[in-house]
Amino acid sequence: MKDTEGYVTADGRQIGGTLMEMKNITLRFGGVVAIKDISFDVHEGEIRAIIGPNGAGKSSMLNVISGFYTPSEGEVWYQGAKRPQMKPYEVARMGVARTFQNIALFEGMTVLDNVMTGRLTHMNASVLSQAIWWGRAREEEIENREKVERVIDFLEIQHIRKTPVGRLPYGLKKRVELARALAAEPSLLLLDEPMAGMNVEEKEDMSRFILDVNDEFGTTICLIEHDMGVVMDLSDRVVVMDYGKKIGDGTPDEVRNDQAVIDAYLGVAHD
Amino acid sequence: MTASQSSSELCSVPALLARNASQYGARPAYREKEFGIWQSWTWAETSVEIEALALGLLNLGVAPGDHIAIIGRNRPYLYWSMVAAQSVGAVPVPLYQDAVAEEMAYVLDHCGARFVIAADQEQVDKVIEIQDRLETFEHMVYLDPRGLRKYDHSKLHQFSHVQDQGRAARDELMSELDKRRSGLDYDSTCVMLYTSGTTGKPKGVVLSNRNIIETAKNSSEFDSLVAGDEVLAYLPMAWVGDFIFSIGQAYWAGFCVNCPESADTMMTDLREIAPSYYFAPPRVFETQLTSIMIRMEDAGPFKKRLFKRFMDHARKVGPKLLDGESVGAMDRIMYRLGEWTTYGPLKNALGFSKVRVGYTAGEAIGPEIFDFYRSMGINLKQLYGQTEASVFITQQPDGEVRSDTVGVPSPGVELKIAENGEVYYRSPGVFVEYFKNADSTAGTKDAEGWVATGDAGFIEKDTGHLRIIDRAKDVGQMASGALFAPKYVENKLKFYPNILEAVVFGNGRDECTAFLNIDLTAVGNWAERNNIAYASYQELAGHPEVLAQIEGHIAEVNASVAGDEMLSGCQVHRFVVLHKELDADDGELTRTRKVRRRIIEEKFADIITALYDGSPQVSTETEVTYEDGRKGSIKATLEVRSAKTVPVTVSKVAAE
Numbered sequence: 014m015k016d017t018e019g020y021v022t023a024d025g026r027q028i029g030g031t032l033m034e035m036k037n038i039t040l041r042f043g044g045v046v047a048i049k050d051i052s053f054d055v056h057e058g059e060i061r062a063i064i065g066p067n068g069a070g071k072s073s074m075l076n077v078i079s080g081f082y083t084p085s086e087g088e089v090w091y092q093g094a095k096r097p098q099m100k101p102y103e104v105a106r107m108g109v110a111r112t113f114q115n116i117a118l119f120e121g122m123t124v125l126d127n128v129m130t131g132r133l134t135h136m137n138a139s140v141l142s143q144a145i146w147w148g149r150a151r152e153e154e155i156e157n158r159e160k161v162e163r164v165i166d167f168l169e170i171q172h173i174r175k176t177p178v179g180r181l182p183y184g185l186k187k188r189v190e191l192a193r194a195l196a197a198e199p200s201l202l203l204l205d206e207p208m209a210g211m212n213v214e215e216k217e218d219m220s221r222f223i224l225d226v227n228d229e230f231g232t233t234i235c236l237i238e239h240d241m242g243v244v245m246d247l248s249d250r251v252v253v254m255d256y257g258k259k260i261g262d263g264t265p266d267e268v269r270n271d272q273a274v275i276d277a278y279l280g281v282a283h284d
Numbered sequence: 285m286t287a288s289q290s291s292s293e294l295c296s297v298p299a300l301l302a303r304n305a306s307q308y309g310a311r312p313a314y315r316e317k318e319f320g321i322w323q324s325w326t327w328a329e330t331s332v333e334i335e336a337l338a339l340g341l342l343n344l345g346v347a348p349g350d351h352i353a354i355i356g357r358n359r360p361y362l363y364w365s366m367v368a369a370q371s372v373g374a375v376p377v378p379l380y381q382d383a384v385a386e387e388m389a390y391v392l393d394h395c396g397a398r399f400v401i402a403a404d405q406e407q408v409d410k411v412i413e414i415q416d417r418l419e420t421f422e423h424m425v426y427l428d429p430r431g432l433r434k435y436d437h438s439k440l441h442q443f444s445h446v447q448d449q450g451r452a453a454r455d456e457l458m459s460e461l462d463k464r465r466s467g468l469d470y471d472s473t474c475v476m477l478y479t480s481g482t483t484g485k486p487k488g489v490v491l492s493n494r495n496i497i498e499t500a501k502n503s504s505e506f507d508s509l510v511a512g513d514e515v516l517a518y519l520p521m522a523w524v525g526d527f528i529f530s531i532g533q534a535y536w537a538g539f540c541v542n543c544p545e546s547a548d549t550m551m552t553d554l555r556e557i558a559p560s561y562y563f564a565p566p567r568v569f570e571t572q573l574t575s576i577m578i579r580m581e582d583a584g585p586f587k588k589r590l591f592k593r594f595m596d597h598a599r600k601v602g603p604k605l606l607d608g609e610s611v612g613a614m615d616r617i618m619y620r621l622g623e624w625t626t627y628g629p630l631k632n633a634l635g636f637s638k639v640r641v642g643y644t645a646g647e648a649i650g651p652e653i654f655d656f657y658r659s660m661g662i663n664l665k666q667l668y669g670q671t672e673a674s675v676f677i678t679q680q681p682d683g684e685v686r687s688d689t690v691g692v693p694s695p696g697v698e699l700k701i702a703e704n705g706e707v708y709y710r711s712p713g714v715f716v717e718y719f720k721n722a723d724s725t726a727g728t729k730d731a732e733g734w735v736a737t738g739d740a741g742f743i744e745k746d747t748g749h750l751r752i753i754d755r756a757k758d759v760g761q762m763a764s765g766a767l768f769a770p771k772y773v774e775n776k777l778k779f780y781p782n783i784l785e786a787v788v789f790g791n792g793r794d795e796c797t798a799f800l801n802i803d804l805t806a807v808g809n810w811a812e813r814n815n816i817a818y819a820s821y822q823e824l825a826g827h828p829e830v831l832a833q834i835e836g837h838i839a840e841v842n843a844s845v846a847g848d849e850m851l852s853g854c855q856v857h858r859f860v861v862l863h864k865e866l867d868a869d870d871g872e873l874t875r876t877r878k879v880r881r882r883i884i885e886e887k888f889a890d891i892i893t894a895l896y897d898g899s900p901q902v903s904t905e906t907e908v909t910y911e912d913g914r915k916g917s918i919k920a921t922l923e924v925r926s927a928k929t930v931p932v933t934v935s936k937v938a939a940e
Binding site: 024025026125158159162163165166167169171172174221224225228229 | 318319320321430431433434545546548549552
């Protein structure tokens with residue numbers, strides 16, 4: 014790859030080399046072109062945002078990254094190698110974890126159990142061992158529980174550890190979902206509208222957690238968000254999409270002053 | 285002689301630590317729930333941790349007599365910090381963790397703290413915000429590194445690193461540490477605590493080792509506290525009570541201090557630990573009782589009947605059983621049955637299964653609330669104390685517990701009542717001085733060591749128990765000459781679950797009026813039950829049906845107040861339910877949630893005027909401070925209501 018050099022952010026953080034590169038991605042659903050020839054990269058340790066108006070193709074892009082969609086054209090390069098066509102769980106095994114726009118937790122299970130599911134990719138004990146709760150399964154559970162408890166402590170959700178997720182308010186559910194993703198110890202964390210539907214206080218909390226995750230674990234974060242204030246404050250670099258095309262890419266300041274971006278958000282006549 | 289022996293050898297907290305490490309080495313000294321598990325440290329381990337930290341502090345350059353501020357929630361590490369500070373001859377100054385930066389600035393500046401030990405980023409940020417104004421401030425140690433990685437670390441040190449450096453420099457610094465520790469005697473300062481201050485700026489109360497250790501010894505003997513006891517440390521570390529329970533008595537008796545996982549998990553942790561020695565302000569008991577009652581209302585009819593049947597029985601015989609009075613055989617069997625079906629499970633759910641001694645203090649507790657807990661067999665008692673007395677002034681001995689007195693003088697305490705009714709005391713726990721405030725010291729403590737409590741009260745002739753009426757300076761006279769004691773009426777009002785806070789006015793006036801805060805939990809639950817929609821505290825507080833309920837409560841209180849000859853003039857004629865909750869962040873309450881009358885009077889002067897000029901409603905705008913220190917304002921139109929009063933003839937006769 015050409016550009017494996019890192020860079021230093023405005024607030025003095027050293028960002029590493031390229032972690033993932035999307036090369037000329039196109040995604041079609043029948044005749045509809047959801048993503049059209051988009052290329053961008055994500056560096057190790059940075060917070061990368063994908064923004065754009067409704068229907069711009071942001072979530073489709075995230076689904077391509079997470080392996081849920083296979084791009085019609087183009088290549089995904091991950092950790093310096095071209096990624097073959099993969100199932101989402103295979104992508105997860107490679108260290109990509111995500112949260113969902115409309116929360117996808119197990120409502121009847123406790124917070125603890127939900128977060129434990131995030132460790133599934135790290136459990137290898139046999140079915141038999143798990144059934145009789147002996148040997149490998151037991152050791153793994155203890156090991157994983159400790160990791161999970163650290164995440165719970167980090168996201169300050171100790172008080173709801175044993176509460177079924179269905180009884181929690183929306184803002185907390187979002188946090189539990191983040192906890193589950195973090196429990197997987199991802200090298201790339203995908204957040205699909207982490208602030209959607211939140212009030213100002215919840216947004217502030219969530220922003221802090223995202224920054225802390227990046228700071229504390231050095232996790233690379235790729236997020237989609239509508240709230241421009243949040244995006245501009247949080248992210249190091251921003252990709253702007255509109256009608257499936259990339260119309261801007263750069264630091265928040267560069268993007269903010271880009272005429273194409275302003276047009277896309279304020280609206281101009283399309284031909 | 286044991287007394288002289290103890291004063292020569294065990295004359296400081298670090299000395300007690302050394303004794304505990306050798307005597308109770310393998311017993312748990314601290315537990316904290318972290319990562320879902322109770323982590324524990326024995327006395328021997330604690331001693332090693334504290335020593336490493338003390339060496340680390342020496343390494344940072346702590347000099348004898350330095351003040352080290354400690355800010356954070358109850359955590360073993362912060363308790364160790366206090367003892368480590370003492371070990372190196374410095375003075376620990378615990379601060380209220382919820383104080384805003386401004387309040388912190390005053391205290392840090394006043395004590396001239398060179399070092400700060402802070403729990404997390406939130407506290408570190410507050411200190412950084414004000415550090416330019418602090419001339420003496422040099423280094424800060426933090427506990428939780430989260431979010432602090434990018435900070436400039438020239439003045440900032442991680443707790444564990446300070447300990448590591450201490451361990452590394454052990455050979456060089458050990459002799460100095462030994463010298464400092466052996467230099468501590470009964471007169472050296474043990475801790476400095478800032479009073480919450482209902483009036484004016486907080487004052488730094490200097491307490492010596494003598495104060496703390498003598499008090500801890502006397503009070504531990506009074507309730508026969510032993511090494512096997514368990515306490516839950518959840519009250520602010522800056523409060524003298526926590527210092528006495530979690531350090532003084534814990535180190536004297538050698539019992540284990542348990543720290544909750546977070547403020548939100550306190551109730552769960554309480555239940556898991558099931559302390560044998562427990563302290564809580566009345567508010568905590570009230571909240572618990574309210575939540576039990578709310579949950580019982582949601583229970584099935586069978587459970588409801590069972591609960592009612594056995595609670596009624598408990599009220600009848602429970603307190604008698606606790607006081608060792610004779611109770612009929614049938615009643616005993618019924619009570620046993622109740623214990624099995626109701627009280628036992630309830631106590632277990634509350635975390636009170638093993639409580640041997642429980643105390644409440646700080647405010648008056650409602651008789652119904654007090655009796656509720658006692659009837660279930662929980663040995664809940666009252667004590668009366670002050671920071672200046674190292675807590676204990678009076679306390680109730682087992683078997684002599686009543687809700688309207690605060691007990692007999694604690695061991696070693698002498699009491700006297702002045703002409704004007706103010707209570708004075710003298711004890712080994714009496715503070716040394718107010719830091720850098722000789723005037724106030726002289727004004728509070730006279731040459732013979734008597735200290736004015738600032739409370740008016742009297743000693744009951746036949747029992748020797750002390751009864752407190754009100755703050756001496758709040759007690760006044762009404763225009764008619766009748767006695768005005770606002771707290772007396774406020775407490776009666778606050779005993780209703782619907783009323784969270786009450787402030788009564790009337791000094792020098794013809795009649796009394798009141799501000800009230802509703803209890804959002806209790807009233808909110810009632811609203812939900814009755815299909816009353818509300819969007820905010822303000823809206824619910826102004827709801828006509830809520831006002832009608834409150835009016836009813838006031839009428840009942842008035843009837844009860846009218847029955848008291850001395851205080852019958854204090855009936856509440858008109859009242860307002862305030863549009864916001866009184867809050868410590870707005871300066872309306874102290875950090876220990878006591879009402880600051882003068883500030884409230886100034887701030888809500890327009891509403892008070894409306895209470896007395898007969899207007900049916902009042903429009904007002906109030907400034908509020910958010911948790912992060914930003915300001916905003918609330919506008920509201922409040923309804924002024926009149927309450928039914930009982931015509932009083934008695935007081936007029938008395939006045940004539």
